[in-house]
Amino acid sequence: MILDEIIEKTKEDLERRKVEIPLDLLGRSLSSNPYAPRDVKKYLTSTKDEPVRIIAEVKKASPSKGIIKEDFDPLAIAQEYSANGANAISVLTEPHYFKGDLEYLTQIRRYVPTPLLRKDFIVDKYQIVEALVYGADFILLIAKALSTKELKELYEYALYVGLEVLVEIHDKEDLSKAMKCGANIVGINHRNLDTFEMDMQLCDKLIPMIPNGKIIVAESGVSNTETIKRLSSIGADAFLIGEHFMRVPSIKDELETFKNAIK
Numbered sequence: 001m002i003l004d005e006i007i008e009k010t011k012e013d014l015e016r017r018k019v020e021i022p023l024d025l026l027g028r029s030l031s032s033n034p035y036a037p038r039d040v041k042k043y044l045t046s047t048k049d050e051p052v053r054i055i056a057e058v059k060k061a062s063p064s065k066g067i068i069k070e071d072f073d074p075l076a077i078a079q080e081y082s083a084n085g086a087n088a089i090s091v092l093t094e095p096h097y098f099k100g101d102l103e104y105l106t107q108i109r110r111y112v113p114t115p116l117l118r119k120d121f122i123v124d125k126y127q128i129v130e131a132l133v134y135g136a137d138f139i140l141l142i143a144k145a146l147s148t149k150e151l152k153e154l155y156e157y158a159l160y161v162g163l164e165v166l167v168e169i170h171d172k173e174d175l176s177k178a179m180k181c182g183a184n185i186v187g188i189n190h191r192n193l194d195t196f197e198m199d200m201q202l203c204d205k206l207i208p209m210i211p212n213g214k215i216i217v218a219e220s221g222v223s224n225t226e227t228i229k230r231l232s233s234i235g236a237d238a239f240l241i242g243e244h245f246m247r248v249p250s251i252k253d254e255l256e257t258f259k260n261a262i263k
């Protein structure tokens with residue numbers, strides 16, 4: 001199972017990083033951290049004036065597609081997203097399967113004003129402190145990868161250090177975990193992270209089960225305005241889009257089209 005494999009590798013790497021830079025040392029660098037996390041909820045909540053919110057992803061590769069973008073310049077991509085109306089930017093930091101890097105967060109945070117998501121497989125408080133130190137505003141927690149207790153502990157720790165959390169779900173059990181931890185931002189991932197199968201009808205099943213007042217993010221496989229219009233009409237606030245933006249000839253044109261899907 002690919003998700004288990006990624007988590008296993010993540011834990012191995014983590015043990016090494018914890019020896020290289022122990023948590024207290026990592027935490028100490030926060031006293032000189034120039035980047036306070038922004039409150040991302042206001043950036044991701046759909047409003048009458050700006051109904052479609054976009055989290056645009058900086059994504060070089062993935063387990064399902066291999067290398068997606070050969071000539072990959074994370075800063076240039078993030079600058080283009082920011083200049084053309086992305087409400088947040090998702091930065092993949094997992095190195096083995098997505099060819100990401102934690103340093104991308106810092107590079108982008110230095111020059112780009114848009115809020116940043118650390119998109120990784122977070123299983124430990126150490127990674128949350130890293131997210132803060134490297135310049136993220138919010139993190140991803142994948143319900144499928146964590147027990148209810150782990151999810152709640154990591155969620156509360158993230159909020160405690162000032163980071164918001166996107167809690168990702170794929171089925172009813174995940175949703176139940178997300179609600180138990182009190183998630184405010186719920187991401188519905190159309191992609192099954194073990195089989196890579198896409199279920200573009202998943203929001204239709206899960207959104208009606210989510211209590212009012214939550215910010216809902218539709219994740220993966222979004223590549224046209226019809227999907228954005230349809231999912232917005234049933235309650236999606238925001239859309240997390242990676243591969244599609246990596247492959248289009250003009251990010252500017254595509255972002256503009258998606259942002260104006262509802263008028």
Ligand SMILES: O=C(O)c1ccccc1NCC(=O)[C@H](O)[C@H](O)COP(=O)(O)O
Nearest residue numbers: 062063064193219220221240241242243
């Ligand atoms: O993208 C994958 O192949 C993948 C495989 C296993 C675990 C996670 C995976 N992707 C992470 C994501 O959730 C997506 O990068 C994100 O939702 C954007 O999806 P897309 O627009 O389809 O690139």
